[in-house]
Amino acid sequence: MxxxxxxxxxxxxxxxxxxxxxxxxxETAHSLAFHDIAPQAPVHVLVIPxxxxxxxxxxxxAASDAEIVDYTRxxxxxxxxxxxxxxxxxxxxxxxxxxxxxxxxxxPHLHVHIAGxxxxxxxxxxLQ
Ligand code: AMP
Numbered sequence: 001m002x003x004x005x006x007x008x009x010x011x012x013x014x015x016x017x018x019x020x021x022x023x024x025x026x027e028t029a030h031s032l033a034f035h036d037i038a039p040q041a042p043v044h045v046l047v048i049p050x051x052x053x054x055x056x057x058x059x060x061x062a063a064s065d066a067e068i069v070d071y072t073r074x075x076x077x078x079x080x081x082x083x084x085x086x087x088x089x090x091x092x093x094x095x096x097x098x099x100x101x102x103x104x105x106x107x108p109h110l111h112v113h114i115a116g117x118x119x120x121x122x123x124x125x126x127l128q
Contacts, residue, residue, distance in 0.1 A: 006052040012109035016050055026081065030067045031074035042117025043082050043093070047075050053110045055099035075112060084116045094120050 007013070015022045015034070022034035025045050036044040049071050053059040059068070075095065079085050084093040093116035098105040 004054040004058045006054055007108050008052070010107055010109050012046075012048050012107050012111065013052070016048075026074060026078055028070050028074050028077075030070035033074060033078045036113065041094075041115040041120060043084065043115060045078055045082065045114045046111045047071070047078055047114065048109060048111045054108050055105065055110050056097045056112075057099065059110050075114070078114055082114070082116070084114070091116060091119070094123065096123070 011020070014020050016032065022032075025033040025035065026047075027033070030050050031047060032050060033045055033047040036046050049059060049063065049067055051059075051063060051067055053063060059071070063071075079090075079093055080088065082090075082093075084090040086092045093114055095112050095114050097103075097110065097112045
């Protein structure tokens with residue numbers, strides 16, 4: 001069981017409630033994708049589940065199969081609709097999700113970042 005407490009005042013919860021706008025890319029039954037407000041690449045989109053999940057491990061443990069399938073398919077559709085898929089002539093992308101203190105997660109609602117539009121370089125400096 002999870003011990004996560006979900007903060008209903010976080011910015012993505014407010015977007016989901018329609019209290020603040022977002023630049024929407026895609027919406028499905030259980031997921032929402034929108035452009036990051038401070039893009040770090042030519043393409044930078046966030047995909048979030050509509051359910052109250054703090055991070056990826058919380059989601060994996062507590063979400064229903066329907067939510068997990070919907071979220072995974074939504075990520076795929078975003079990549080496709082943004083023209084990022086390598087098998088469809090796209091340059092590719094990076095997908096990552098920050099969790100907790102080590103991941104320096106700022107918004108405590110699960111989100112994956114999908115970044116692309118240029119070669120992004122290595123994710124972390126190579127270890128010596
Ligand atoms: P993280 O550090 O993984 O929690 O990333 C949070 C991301 O949310 C950052 O890339 C922010 O630029 C982005 N962000 C914060 N507020 C908004 C907003 N209102 N609309 C879109 N993206 C946002």
